[in-house]
Amino acid sequence: MTSSRKAKQRGPDSASSDELQAYWADALQRTCLFWDTLLDRGNNYVEHLGQGMPALLKFGHEVVLDGRTLSEPCNYSLLRLVPPAGMPTDATARPVVVVDPRAGHGPGIGGFKFDSEVGMAMRAGHPVYFVTFRQEPEDGQTLVTVMHAEARFLEEIIRLHPQCKARPVVIGNCQAGWAMMVVDALRPELFGPLMMVGAPVSFWAGSSKLNPMRYAGAPLGGSWLASLISDLGGDRFDGVQLVENFERLNPAHAWWNKYYKLWSNIDTESPRFLEFERWWGGFCRMTGSEIETIVENLFVGNRLARGTMQAGERTIDLRAITAPIVVFASWGDNITPPPQALNWIIDTWGDERAIAAAGRTIVYVLHESVGHLGIFVGGEIALKEHDQLVASLDVIESLPPGLYEMKLEAKQGLEDQRWEELEPGDYTVHYEYRTMDDIRALNPEGREEEALFSTLAQVSEQNADFYKAWVRPWVRLLAQRPLGDALGDLNPMRLQRKLLCDALPLAASIRAQAAQAREHRTPADQDNPWRQIERNTAGQIGAMLDTWRDQRDAWSVAFARYCYGPEGAGAWLKPAVPDADVAQARAQGQLKQSREAVLARIGEGGFAEAVCRIVLAGMASIGAFERRSLRLAKLLAPLAGEIHGELGSQTNWIRLLKQQATVTAVAPVEALNALDHLLPDTETRERALAVSAAVMMIEPTLANPRSEIIEFLIDTLGVDPQRVIGLARRLTDTLEKPGKPLAQREGGGAARTGGKAGRNIAAKAAAPAARPKRRAGAPA
Numbered sequence: 001m002t003s004s005r006k007a008k009q010r011g012p013d014s015a016s017s018d019e020l021q022a023y024w025a026d027a028l029q030r031t032c033l034f035w036d037t038l039l040d041r042g043n044n045y046v047e048h049l050g051q052g053m054p055a056l057l058k059f060g061h062e063v064v065l066d067g068r069t070l071s072e073p074c075n076y077s078l079l080r081l082v083p084p085a086g087m088p089t090d091a092t093a094r095p096v097v098v099v100d101p102r103a104g105h106g107p108g109i110g111g112f113k114f115d116s117e118v119g120m121a122m123r124a125g126h127p128v129y130f131v132t133f134r135q136e137p138e139d140g141q142t143l144v145t146v147m148h149a150e151a152r153f154l155e156e157i158i159r160l161h162p163q164c165k166a167r168p169v170v171i172g173n174c175q176a177g178w179a180m181m182v183v184d185a186l187r188p189e190l191f192g193p194l195m196m197v198g199a200p201v202s203f204w205a206g207s208s209k210l211n212p213m214r215y216a217g218a219p220l221g222g223s224w225l226a227s228l229i230s231d232l233g234g235d236r237f238d239g240v241q242l243v244e245n246f247e248r249l250n251p252a253h254a255w256w257n258k259y260y261k262l263w264s265n266i267d268t269e270s271p272r273f274l275e276f277e278r279w280w281g282g283f284c285r286m287t288g289s290e291i292e293t294i295v296e297n298l299f300v301g302n303r304l305a306r307g308t309m310q311a312g313e314r315t316i317d318l319r320a321i322t323a324p325i326v327v328f329a330s331w332g333d334n335i336t337p338p339p340q341a342l343n344w345i346i347d348t349w350g351d352e353r354a355i356a357a358a359g360r361t362i363v364y365v366l367h368e369s370v371g372h373l374g375i376f377v378g379g380e381i382a383l384k385e386h387d388q389l390v391a392s393l394d395v396i397e398s399l400p401p402g403l404y405e406m407k408l409e410a411k412q413g414l415e416d417q418r419w420e421e422l423e424p425g426d427y428t429v430h431y432e433y434r435t436m437d438d439i440r441a442l443n444p445e446g447r448e449e450e451a452l453f454s455t456l457a458q459v460s461e462q463n464a465d466f467y468k469a470w471v472r473p474w475v476r477l478l479a480q481r482p483l484g485d486a487l488g489d490l491n492p493m494r495l496q497r498k499l500l501c502d503a504l505p506l507a508a509s510i511r512a513q514a515a516q517a518r519e520h521r522t523p524a525d526q527d528n529p530w531r532q533i534e535r536n537t538a539g540q541i542g543a544m545l546d547t548w549r550d551q552r553d554a555w556s557v558a559f560a561r562y563c564y565g566p567e568g569a570g571a572w573l574k575p576a577v578p579d580a581d582v583a584q585a586r587a588q589g590q591l592k593q594s595r596e597a598v599l600a601r602i603g604e605g606g607f608a609e610a611v612c613r614i615v616l617a618g619m620a621s622i623g624a625f626e627r628r629s630l631r632l633a634k635l636l637a638p639l640a641g642e643i644h645g646e647l648g649s650q651t652n653w654i655r656l657l658k659q660q661a662t663v664t665a666v667a668p669v670e671a672l673n674a675l676d677h678l679l680p681d682t683e684t685r686e687r688a689l690a691v692s693a694a695v696m697m698i699e700p701t702l703a704n705p706r707s708e709i710i711e712f713l714i715d716t717l718g719v720d721p722q723r724v725i726g727l728a729r730r731l732t733d734t735l736e737k738p739g740k741p742l743a744q745r746e747g748g749g750a751a752r753t754g755g756k757a758g759r760n761i762a763a764k765a766a767a768p769a770a771r772p773k774r775r776a777g778a779p780a
Contacts, residue, residue, distance in 0.1 A: 019528050026524035027534075029517035033266040034259075035500075036514030037273065042501025044278045048106075053135040053282045055100070056108030059084070059118060061130065065156050067149045068138065074145045075134040078153040081111065083122045090125035094166040094192060095157050096390070099131040099150070101174035104242030106282025107132040109377055110173050116377055117171050117197070120386045126169075129157055131176070135284045137236075142289045144311050147183050154183075154190040167192035167323065169393060173376045174198050174336065178304060181318065181325075186311060188322045193396055195326040195389060198375040200336040202305040202343035203298055204453040207445035210337040212553035213249055214453070218560035222460020223295040224467040230288030231472055234481025237291040238488045240283040247493075249334060252545035260538045267523065281497050300460045302453065305344040306579045318348045319358065324396050326389060326406075330367035330375050338366055339443040345403065345436070350583030352435045356402040356665035357594045359658060363396055363431060365389070365406045384408065388427055395429075395630045398654050400616060400661035404431040404625070405438070419697055422631040429627040433620065451575035452564045458573040459564070595666040602663070602670050603677045607688055608651055610678040612660035613671050614692040618709040620668070626697070633695045635735055643687050643727070676717060685717045690727035 048054075055061075060082035067076040083089055098117055100107045111118035111130060121128045131153060138145075157168050169192045172180035177199020184191045206214050217223070230237040247254035262273045286294075303309035309316045329341035342364055349355050355362060365385060370378055376386075388408055389396075408427045411420075423429060440447070488494070501507070524531055562568055615633075619625050637653045664671045679685040689710055698707040714721050 019524075020530060022522070023524045023528050023530035023534075025522055029521055029523075030263055030266045032510070032513040032517040033270070034263045035510045037262060037266070037270045038500045039502060039504070039507055039510060040270075040274055041277050041281070042497050042499070042504075044274060045281050045497035046501055046503075048278060048282060053106045053284065054108075055079070055111075055130070055132040056106070056279050056282070057081070057111045057118075057130065058114055058116075059111060059122075059128075064129070064160075065153055070149055070152060072145045072148055073138045074141045074149045075137045076146055076149050076153075077132050077134070078156065079130040079132055081118060081122070081128045081130055083128070084114075087122045088125065089122075089127050092163055093124070093126045094164050094393075095129060095161055095168040096121040096126040096171065097129045097131065097154070097157060097168050098171045099173065099176035099180055100133070101176045102133055102239075102284065102286070103175040104239030104246070104283060105279060106135065106284050108282075109279055109373070110171070113377055115383055117173075117386050120383075120390045121169075123387075124390050126390070127161065129153075129168075133284065135282075137285060137287045137290065139235075139287075141287050143179075143293045146179070146290075147186065147311060150180065150183050151187045151190060154187070158190065169193050169195065171195045171197060172199055174200075174372070177201070178298065181321070182304065182309070182311060182316050184323070185316050185318050185320045186314065188320055191321070191323045193324045193326060193393060194321065195328065196341070197328045198330070198333055198336045198341070198372055199327070200298075200340045202302065202340050202347065203300075204302045204305075204450040205339035205343040205443065205447070206337055207339070207443060207449075208553070208557045209444070211334055211340065212557060213245070213335065214340075215553070215556045215560045216245070217300055217460070218452075218456055218564060219556065221463045222456060223292065223300050224460070224463045226291050226295045227288065227464065227467055227472065228475065230286075230291055231475045232479050233285075233288075233484030233488065234479055235288045236481060236484055237286045237288060238283065238484075238491070239285055240488065240491050240493050243280070243283060244491075244493060246335070251549055252542040256538075256545055257542050260542075264534070264538070267521070281493070283494070296460070296464065300453075301457050305347045307348065318344065319360070322360070324361040324363065324399070326396060327362070327364040328367075328375060328385060328389070329364065330370045330372075332367070332369040333372045333375060335372040342439050342442065343447070346439055347579035347583050350436070350580065350585070350587030351591065352403040353591055353665045354587040356400070357591060357662050359401045359662055361396070361399050361401050361404075363399070363404045363406050364434075365408075384427065388425070388429055391423075391425065392429055392627060395431075395627045398630045398634075398657075399431060399625060400619075400657050402661065402665070403434045403436075405434050406431055407624075417628070419628045419632055422628040430624045431627075432624040447578065447580065449561075450578065451570065452560055454575035455564045455568075455570040455573045456560070459569055591666055594662070598663050598667045599670060602667060603674045605678050607679065607684060608653070608656050609660055610675050610688045611691050611695075612653070612657045613664060613675065613678075614688060614709070614713060615657070615695050616661055616664045617668070617672055618692060618696045618698075618707075620664075621709045622696070629695055629697055632697060632735075636691065636694055636731060639691075639731055639734055643691070643731070672713070675713070679717065682717075682719055686719045686723050686727060689713060689717070689719065689724045690731060693724065693728040694731040 057079075061079040062082065063077055064080050065078040067074040098110045098121075100110050110116065113119070118128055118130070131150060154168060154170075167190060170180050170184070172178070172194065174197070177196035178201050180194060181196065181199070181201065184194050203214065208215070226237065229241060258273070262269050297303045297309045301309075304316060304318070307315070307317055327341050329336065329338040331338065345355075345362060349358075349360075367375065367381070367385065370381055374381060385408065389406075392406075407430055409429075411417075411426055411428055414428070417428065420428075489498075502511075504510075564570055619629070633653065637651070660671070675685075675688075679688055693707065693710050696707075696710075698710065710724075711721075714724060
């Protein structure tokens, strides 16, 4: 038995004096190095502050457009990121725009790692732009000012890439997600797909367990306090207030665990700690108008999701967004849990059929555990979810209108799949149909408690009106900006960084002790019983802080329920009708109108429209669209004209698929019943079924449960199943063995991918998507 195991079994009471001495020496050395690291953090803060808090990007960049030069000046700027050597930009690829959140911290979180959203887009060959901001806003700046600037940035990007007809892909992180959503609703012609990462939109949604922060405004009576703080700051709201709120959300981590992690792993943890703290300590400011608009319209009022938020004289209607929307949320995110990220879909559309009938596409991705910041800066997330999202842009834009959940499955351990070369990389992706009930099921406590926040919003509005009318004039008369700046400098989060730097009188002594500890470093064994005591004690301290947090949150929840529930303020300030009910009633009326319009033209079209209807019905019966299927459809499109001569070479299959999806959304049965009219003869019906079966990667045989709809239509339309099977196989065989006319091909067995032809297929279908390294053993 080893000595370490003996020590572990003996426990601290019987530990030797040598083990105590080793632990004590190690603890002292770690302490010296710990304080040395905090001095480095302070120096970084002072240096970063002196530089004006520039964006902390790992990539070279140049300013394309400075918001200060616009007709409505603001503190935002547009940067073009310079890709590192070995990452050439594809001149024809669509631009990707990453927008950083302005929620108290400084800019750069979206791109301060190579494995990030920015890095994945660069690896895929996209030109990448970054929307950043300076520490101080311009006088008179409002959220509308910023929206106009962001729209101007997109106009400039489009101008700089005339060779690319596709609109830019926009990635909005956290606060930037809802901000860009607003711009998208106002200027949809500027946007390609909008990816919202950890972005709260439905601020009332959630539960007492998922995000107790939503109850934080209840004891304060709403938004008036934010107005008071900005008035005291001379029309400046200090972002450090928001950062403090984030830290209070998880005090065990903010006040203890992160520092204990640094101290206990000082030999390896310092670089990561300093990198993150450089960003975490970069506090920025907003104007009073900006924070008031955010708190009144979003945090408390929830007006964006409800469709009542105003931008100037225009009401923001999220249904006006025409390009696909991708929402990425995580169950480990206690700032923006999935209900806050997704419930706007229910409140805006009311019915998933309304989304399809309007020709809109919404896709969401859920992660099981990553936290709020990790969802857009985590290395593993970047290499998986962000990489696959960027690589799937062609598919997302080709999806038929509707509501989907994007599912990723690792290829490792799976059997080789048919047409695997059509999605290079380590993951296979499919898009599962979802309904409003699926989104409702994500909220474990339901939505009934949102009535509390409806009442709270009314109380907040009354308090805000009273403050603005009777208190604000006196506060503004006395408050001056220099006084507000001085008070901000005294904030503990700033003081701990300013005081603990090389300007500290004891800094030289700390540096000397740290240098000596580093030179003679003797870390104690991890099995040392005193290290076990240390870890247990640290865990107990963290657990105590968690218990205090849970008690505090429970009190906040109880207070909100008591004060704003039906026995409190809710008794005379009745909650508004739930937004979901309003949206559902509106959707029913629109669906009725859409159905009447569709039925009047249900028989219009021919072969191409029929194929689209069959594919849509088949995928609906399967319950999902596969990424491979949509890329295979792209390759099969030219062959459809060869088997059906009446098709023109310019047939836009994606546009037709989207058009027919609006038909099948409101009249699915009638759409299939009209097939005998769209396909007037047996030969045409066989061709349409064969093309559809090939696209869906199925063979129409009873041995394949995925081919249920094809089997049904073979019987309904009265065609020969063997002829359909043979033609479907000849179609796929043509892709694998190009050069021989389709009419000369023999039936043969089921098609399989592989070899040079398979690689050619992959190159055609996936370009210009990213081609990351494949798993071992997979076809190249």
